[in-house]
Amino acid sequence: MIAAADLSAASANASTRDQDAQGALEKIETLILEDDFPGARAKCDRFFGDFARSKLAARVGYLKDIADKKIGGYMPDSGAKQYIVQTGAFKTRDNAVQLCNELKRKGFDTIIVSSGTLYKVQLGRFNSRQNAQKLMQDLSRKGYESHLADQGSR
Numbered sequence: 620m621i622a623a624a625d626l627s628a629a630s631a632n633a634s635t636r637d638q639d640a641q642g643a644l645e646k647i648e649t650l651i652l653e654d655d656f657p658g659a660r661a662k663c664d665r666f667f668g669d670f671a672r673s674k675l676a677a678r679v680g681y682l683k684d685i686a687d688k689k690i691g692g693y694m695p696d697s698g699a700k701q702y703i704v705q706t707g708a709f710k711t712r713d714n715a716v717q718l719c720n721e722l723k724r725k726g727f728d729t730i731i732v733s734s735g736t737l738y739k740v741q742l743g744r745f746n747s748r749q750n751a752q753k754l755m756q757d758l759s760r761k762g763y764e765s766h767l768a769d770q771g772s773r
Contacts, residue, residue, distance in 0.1 A: 640666070640673040647682050654728055660686040685726045702751035705768040706758060707740040715740050725761060741768060 643666050650659035663683035670676065706722065709715045712731070715738035719729045722740070732739045742758075742765075745751040751767060758765045 636670070637673075640670040640675050643670065644675050644679060644682075647679060651682055651685060651726060652723055654689075654723075656686040656689040656728070659683075689728050700746070702743075702745040702748050703768040704742045704745075704751050704754050704758070704765050705739055706742065706763050706765045708734075708737045709740075710736060710738075712738045714738070722763070727758070739768070 643662065647659050647662045647666065650656075650662060660683060663679050663686065666673075666679045667676065670679075673679075706729075707715065707718050709718075712733075715731045718740045719731055722729045722742070727742055729740055729742050732741055743751065743754055745754075748767075755765045755767075
């Protein structure tokens with residue numbers, strides 16, 4: 620027969636494990652927001668080793684996919700033609716920062732480029748037009764307009 624103390628200890632261990640898994644998930648999300656995609660990918664791999672049966676595993680799998688896409692899609696080859704996706708151009712930096720932060724919260728890797736009197740919100744530097752267009756389709760599905768910027772507009 621299982622003693623009440625044993626059940627209480629098992630419940631406390633499960634609760635601590637859930638809190639640890641939640642903490643690990645939050646660290647992964649922070650790394651994604653900070654654009655540390657290799658770090659996020661490594662944390663995801665550790666998560667699956669430590670918390671493979673966690674109810675949070677599906678969310679971590681989604682975040683790992685984001686990190687993998689960012690790492691795979693944003694590795695420029697310095698000699699090749701580059702494709703840059705742009706989602707906005709603003710006269711005020713505050714508006715550009717607002718869009719940039721909004722897109723980052725949704726998992727997009729964005730930067731702000733100052734060009735003359737405009738602040739441009741741009742994503743990625745792709746060697747393949749097809750990869751850039753995939754990102755543009757993803758942005759469109761989420762309600763954002765975008766276009767390919769000239770390579771020299773960064």
